[in-house]
Amino acid sequence: MIPPSQENVIEVTDLWRRYGSGTKAFDAVRGVSFTVRKGELFGLLGTNGAGKTSTIELLEGLARPAEGSIRLFGRYDPFRDRKQTRPRTGAMLQHSGFAEQLTVAETARMWAGCISRPRPVRDAIALVGLTHRADVQVKNLSGGEKRRLDLALATLADPDLLFLDEPTTGMDPEGRHDTWRLIRSLKDMGTTIVLTTHYLEEAEALADHLAIMHAGQIAAHGTVPEIVGQYPATLSFGLPDTHRPTDLPSPEVLSASRVCAQGRTLRIETPHLQHTTTELLIWARDHDITLTGLDARSASLEEAFLHIARNGLTRSEEPQTA
The missing domain is CATH 3.40.50.300 (P-loop containing nucleotide triphosphate hydrolases)
Known part of the structure; x- marks a missing residue:
């Protein structure tokens, strides 16, 4: 009440x-x-x-x-x-x-x-x-x-x-x-x-x-x-032919909640965008790699809206009181 x-x-x-x-x-x-x-x-x-x-x-x-x-x-x-x-x-x-x-x-x-x-x-x-x-x-x-x-x-x-x-x-x-x-x-x-x-x-x-x-x-x-803030930030980029997705640092090092690969394009979901981006760029520098199409962005209201439209309730899966 x-x-x-x-x-x-x-x-x-x-x-x-x-x-x-x-x-x-x-x-x-x-x-x-x-x-x-x-x-x-x-x-x-x-x-x-x-x-x-x-x-x-x-x-x-x-x-x-x-x-x-x-x-x-x-x-x-x-x-x-x-x-x-x-x-x-x-x-x-x-x-x-x-x-x-x-x-x-x-x-x-x-x-x-x-x-x-x-x-x-x-x-x-x-x-x-x-x-x-x-x-x-x-x-x-x-x-x-x-x-x-x-x-x-x-x-x-x-x-x-x-x-x-x-x-x-x-x-x-x-x-x-x-x-x-x-x-x-x-x-x-x-x-x-x-x-x-x-x-x-x-x-x-x-x-x-x-x-x-x-x-x-x-x-x-x-x-x-x-x-x-209930939804992860994302990093997406392309890897050169010389490297595979498995060559990346571990999800634990990247603080990644999810890593998805489609061909040579990777998408990383993370709650810690700055840390993940830093670790990824350090790895790319140390391996003399150019990441093509690098895109780093925080979650958006559109992503939250689309998640709810597709999946129903919030990530807690409970109805809420505004």
Whole structure:
């Protein structure tokens, strides 16, 4: 049981979401627990079908959990207490439903009419860099510009809690980095943000901590270094014809957890990248060997994600609580 805290904007305890009933019932979310503190950006990752969208819909109050509980802002149930939570939350959905004939400004004014205390429309448009496109019809916007308009509408109410679902889909690299800067500025102003994205570099760049879901459970959680630290660094290189893989120093000397050979190309997995690289280069120098295509790199969030997608839970093989 996660203790309530005024610092926790989101508290999720043993959350389940079930579709159907009886023998045909399917549990899309199975016993998920996590907290998000005030002013944090929390990344929720997962492959398609992992349960992250079902979880987000429960957080947004769009459905009632089959089991478990959610508390927003320390006291409110998002489904039962929508009157209290809805004015304090914003959501940027993955797919928008804009009226194509309206301009950017007209769209924002229409949306502002549905909000109790919206920020000035021109400020919301300027926030996302669309001032110069205010009089352009939505149908003439690029995909990235439409995503910016999505973000402007999601922040019109100046929300305390903001849900971002694939916020940079369709953007070019410049637009993506501009949006990252905007998201960081919102967080710096105290907005608590929940981000779902398939761009792992986006989660790596923005998230204070994150969770990776698999088959309805949290398979890994923590900061990016904490998650990545569970996986080995790698060294890969090619050996000359004069030497065989068995000529290398022993795995014990290299501090290698695994050595794989494919033809003359070797891949070494190690928890001690600097030591392994040093020992390998000393051996190559002493034997007057040139290692071709030498590549040394720490583990990445992508490797952790792919390991979970292929194998299920983390290396400890236990469901985790974020």
